[in-house]
């Protein structure tokens with residue numbers, strides 16, 4: 001992979017479409033999230049796509065637009081480092097996919113805000129609380145957590161998922177994290193994608209029979225991880 005890094009301007013100014021370009025190869029450009037309505041809505045919709053099965057279980061299909069707006073709202077007005085944790089891929093200038101990474105301590109830095117909550121009723125609220133409890137996952141020191149990875153269906157199988165993943169791994173290495181991990185439903189076809197990229201199942205979660213199903217709508221979650229060579233080892 002050739003890495004044509006282009007420095008532009010701050011990635012987090014409202015109304016500023018010029019983000020830091022991290023990587024460019026042929027028609028694909030990878031950059032950080034910016035604090036703009038367009039980017040927030042796009043990443044919100046990618047997050048909903050990645051978590052769709054869980055969100056429908058916790059609420060209903062009709063609540064997905066509210067969930068997208070809620071995620072989009074949670075991306076507004078954050079500190080600069082927050083925007084470095086989200087990558088956006090563009091294909092010929094069109095937004096095509098995104099992923100988010102988390103490091104140890106990010107939970108305290110990027111706290112949930114009441115104003116970002118979706119306007120749901122009591123039942124959906126309880127469903128979302130259960131989902132949140134099931135998903136809570138501390139990121140250990142020297143680990144990078146791939147929070148989600150999603151490519152718009154019309155841009156799949158073009159290598160974009162792989163590029164986003166490679167870029168997240170490079171970021172982890174640069175930050176001195178020898179391990180990157182993620183959680184994926186064992187029934188998700190993407191599990192094979194991660195296996196092909198060198199990820200191995202290290203743990204399995206079912207929460208005593210039907211516990212995980214009740215909370216998430218998923219019967220079994222796999223914790224997959226990959227050991228990364230550190231940049232220092234490569235030099």
Ligand SMILES: CC(C)(COP(=O)(O)OP(=O)(O)OC[C@H]1O[C@@H](n2cnc3c(N)ncnc32)[C@H](O)[C@@H]1OP(=O)(O)O)[C@@H](O)C(=O)NCCC(=O)NCCS
Nearest residue numbers: 050148149150151156157158159160161162189190192193
């Ligand atoms: C998983 C996902 C991100 C892959 O994105 P993508 O851009 O299509 O992947 P790529 O084009 O980079 O594919 C890389 C390789 O994986 C293979 N691959 C991609 N998706 C695959 C799938 N669903 N099942 C099996 N193999 C897959 C490709 O054929 C390709 O193989 P190659 O290297 O031999 O050519 C995409 O399918 C997606 O967004 N899925 C829905 C969201 C999701 O489930 N995310 C994961 C959990 S958060």
